[in-house]
Amino acid sequence: MNMEIRVKICGLRSAADVQVAAEAGAVYGGFVFFPKSPRNLTVEEAAPLALAAPLGLCKVALVVDPDNDSLDRILAAVPIDMLQLHGHESPQRVAEIRARYGLPVMKAVGVSGPEDLPQIDIYSQVADQLLIDAKPPKDAVLPGGNGLSFDWQLLARRKYWQRPWMLAGGLTPDNVAEACRMTGARQVDVSSGVESAPGVKDADKIRAFVEAARGVTGAKGAPPKLV
Numbered sequence: 508m509n510m511e512i513r514v515k516i517c518g519l520r521s522a523a524d525v526q527v528a529a530e531a532g533a534v535y536g537g538f539v540f541f542p543k544s545p546r547n548l549t550v551e552e553a554a555p556l557a558l559a560a561p562l563g564l565c566k567v568a569l570v571v572d573p574d575n576d577s578l579d580r581i582l583a584a585v586p587i588d589m590l591q592l593h594g595h596e597s598p599q600r601v602a603e604i605r606a607r608y609g610l611p612v613m614k615a616v617g618v619s620g621p622e623d624l625p626q627i628d629i630y631s632q633v634a635d636q637l638l639i640d641a642k643p644p645k646d647a648v649l650p651g652g653n654g655l656s657f658d659w660q661l662l663a664r665r666k667y668w669q670r671p672w673m674l675a676g677g678l679t680p681d682n683v684a685e686a687c688r689m690t691g692a693r694q695v696d697v698s699s700g701v702e703s704a705p706g707v708k709d710a711d712k713i714r715a716f717v718e719a720a721r722g723v724t725g726a727k728g729a730p731p732k733l734v
């Protein structure tokens with residue numbers, strides 16, 4: 508039996524990217540608001556893309572340790588459905604952002620070894636969803652979007668968390684099915700694995716990724732409820 512795997516394509520930078528992701532069957536589309544990223548968008552660039560996005564695509568704003576002013580600016584102009592916090596936001600800050608903006612919040616947790624797993628439980632108390640990503644190298648410019656994966660066996664023993672979660676980090680059309688089988692992930696997020704160069708999405712890779720995720724077989728039951 509095929510599993511329903513929900514896909515998020517992150518780092519959409521053009522109307523064509525948004526269209527291709529939605530038509531391929533992605534459920535989430537991510538817009539990056541982080542100037543150091545090759546996928547960064549200004550508020551002015553993101554607004555028309557989000558406004559033109561097909562109904563049904565959950566529009567996610569990826570932010571890194573944002574202050575309220577920057578969130579105010581993004582959310583005043585861009586119709587966003589979910590916030591992805593990808594920095595060092597504390598559990599208290601996650602709860603504060605969630606309460607202040609009334610939007611579902613997905614908190615990224617970086618994993619490189621078993622010592623990182625308790626963070627997932629901690630953030631489960633305050634976030635609507637978790638994004639389990641590879642921990643970036645110490646000298647990395649980006650806290651994510653580096654195309655690096657982590658040892659999926661770390662999740663193989665513990666496939667269930669209190670909140671819906673997405674697997675991220677170094678996923679590609681070639682490895683996404685194996686990653687889902689090994690970890691039990693029902694949602695996946697990809698950025699560099701569907702690009703031809705940093706920040707340049709590749710339509711064929713997007714389609715191949717969604718197709719590969721669709722081919723995952725094995726698990727029973729419905730995927731997590733959309734928040």
Ligand SMILES: O=C(O)c1ccccc1N[C@@H]1O[C@H](COP(=O)(O)O)[C@@H](O)[C@H]1O
Binds near residue numbers: 652
């Ligand atoms: O994509 C970015 O540029 C980015 C910048 C800052 C924080 C996170 C970022 N991307 C997220 O990182 C993971 C993994 O990406 P990849 O597939 O390994 O390239 C994913 O969740 C992106 O949303």
